[in-house]
Amino acid sequence: MNDFRYKLARFFSGRTGVDALGRTFTWLALILMFLTMITHSNIVYLLAMACLIYSLWRMLSKNYQKRYMENAKFLEKTAGIRSVLSVLPFKIKTFINKTKADYNQRKVYAIFKCPSCKQKLRAPKGRGxxxxxxxxCHAVFIKKV
Ligand SMILES: [Zn+2]
Structure with a gap:
């Protein structure tokens, strides 16, 4: 058993292992496999396999230096996307809350624009x-609410 462990440790020592780029390709492979189940497309299946093999190959690659550089380049190129993705859940939540608040306002208030300066105005609904x-702009006009 110890011998096996030793062999396993030896096998993985000096190899790249899992990094951000490898993990991304593993996820890509999973997503593509899921798409294969829906689309039954051979091309999607081949792409999934390619991603999977690539991520495995990276994991087992002994050229650590080169894989490290690839990973660093990948992180650098995707920095913009990753920062957008990290704030996305927060933005979606804010948008939903705003929409909800807007909807609640529209139930109670009539929202309209001033005919002379286009300023957005509101008044309680149901007053005729x-x-x-x-x-x-202090323009005076008649509005049915
Ligand atoms: Zn006005």
Missing amino acids: KIQVTCSK
């Missing part, structure tokens, strides 16, 4: 015809 004074 009201006289509105624009908060920006």
Whole structure:
């Protein structure tokens, strides 16, 4: 058993192992395999296999220096995308909250634009015809709410 462990450790020593680039290709392979199940496309399947083999090959590669450089380059090139992806959940949440708030406002308030300066205005709904004074240009007009 110890011998096996030793052999295993020896096998993996000096190899690249899992890095960000390898992990990305593993995920790509999984996504493509999932797509294969939906599309039954041979091309997608081959791409999935290629990604999987590439990520395995990277993991086992003994040219650590070269793989390290590839990974660094990959991280550098995807820095923009990765920072966008990291704030995306927060942006989506903000957008949903804003939409919800807007929707709730629209239930209670009538939202319209001032006919002379296009300023967005609001008034409580269900009062019939009201006289509105624009908060920006002070134009007075009649609005049905
Ligand atoms: Zn106005």
